[in-house]
Amino acid sequence: MSRQNRATLLFFWDYDTQWGADRSRSPGGKKSWGYLEFESTERLLEVHAHYEIPACFAVVGKAALPGERPYHDPAQIRRIHAAGHEIASHSFGHEWLPGLDRRALLETLRCSKEALEHCIGTSVVSFVPPFNQPFDYPQGGSFSLAERREAGRQRTDLHRLCDGLKETGYRFCRVCYRPVHLRVAERLLGRQLNQPGRLERIAGITCARLNTPGGFSEKTRQQIAHHLEHGGLWVLYGHPHSLCDEDSPQGLTSLEQTLRLVSEWKRRGKIRCALPRELICGENVDG
Numbered sequence: 001m002s003r004q005n006r007a008t009l010l011f012f013w014d015y016d017t018q019w020g021a022d023r024s025r026s027p028g029g030k031k032s033w034g035y036l037e038f039e040s041t042e043r044l045l046e047v048h049a050h051y052e053i054p055a056c057f058a059v060v061g062k063a064a065l066p067g068e069r070p071y072h073d074p075a076q077i078r079r080i081h082a083a084g085h086e087i088a089s090h091s092f093g094h095e096w097l098p099g100l101d102r103r104a105l106l107e108t109l110r111c112s113k114e115a116l117e118h119c120i121g122t123s124v125v126s127f128v129p130p131f132n133q134p135f136d137y138p139q140g141g142s143f144s145l146a147e148r149r150e151a152g153r154q155r156t157d158l159h160r161l162c163d164g165l166k167e168t169g170y171r172f173c174r175v176c177y178r179p180v181h182l183r184v185a186e187r188l189l190g191r192q193l194n195q196p197g198r199l200e201r202i203a204g205i206t207c208a209r210l211n212t213p214g215g216f217s218e219k220t221r222q223q224i225a226h227h228l229e230h231g232g233l234w235v236l237y238g239h240p241h242s243l244c245d246e247d248s249p250q251g252l253t254s255l256e257q258t259l260r261l262v263s264e265w266k267r268r269g270k271i272r273c274a275l276p277r278e279l280i281c282g283e284n285v286d287g
């Protein structure tokens with residue numbers, strides 16, 4: 001396979017710690033899985049090193065401040081960076097971004113970036129929104145009535161988020177909007193219609209849109225394999241605290257099966273594994 005036809009894979013881990021558990025939006029409110037983040041991350045570093053596959057760890061900025069687990073572990077964040085993985089921002093305190101006005105948005109973006117850069121001693125240029133929101137992006141044909149209803153007029157939509165990211169010095173964002181026509185087609189067919197993706201620019205920020213469900217299930221592996229000859233971009237993500245749940249597609253068994261397959265694809269020249277910072281400024285993801 002020629003270099004031009006290789007697919008590109010971005011691998012993300014959303015490192016929430018207890019800050020994310022406290023702000024859970026799933027039924028039942030606050031959760032208690034914060035401690036699981038740290039032990040699972042140590043295992044992730046071992047597994048990724050074994051398969052020689054880099055990942056981007058999207059870290060809540062407050063976790064990089066001095067303090068104790070389950071909220072803080074700056075030493076572990078430095079170990080992640082030292083292992084060759086990228087550190088991205090996941091906001092300062094795992095805020096629900098659609099509910100922020102511009103002033104609050106800029107504050108969480110700046111505070112997180114500063115805390116992470118002080119921790120690892122180098123620049124942080126990538127961002128991953130908590131809860132994968134905002135979804136609302138009229139310019140891309142995506143509308144979220146729920147975000148508009150709950151967040152109100154001063155809400156942060158995706159374009160406003162990227163505009164704030166540019167102002168605060170970021171250059172890359174993982175996004176998760178889905179255009180109306182795609183959602184309608186998926187509802188009619190009863191399944192997701194995920195295809196190889198591409199980089200796009202939103203308000204001056206290089207963006208990659210999620211095109212796999214969370215985790216590393218057999219269905220996700222088959223989906224990528226089916227389209228592998230077409231090149232393009234695939235975006236996978238999980239949460240470290242879910243690694244110990246073997247019933248989850250984010251569990252260790254599913255992860256290792258995926259990494260093993262990706263490693264074989266790499267060996268055969270069918271795919272490359274990249275970090276977000278390597279794809280900034282609209283590089284061709286097939287290159």
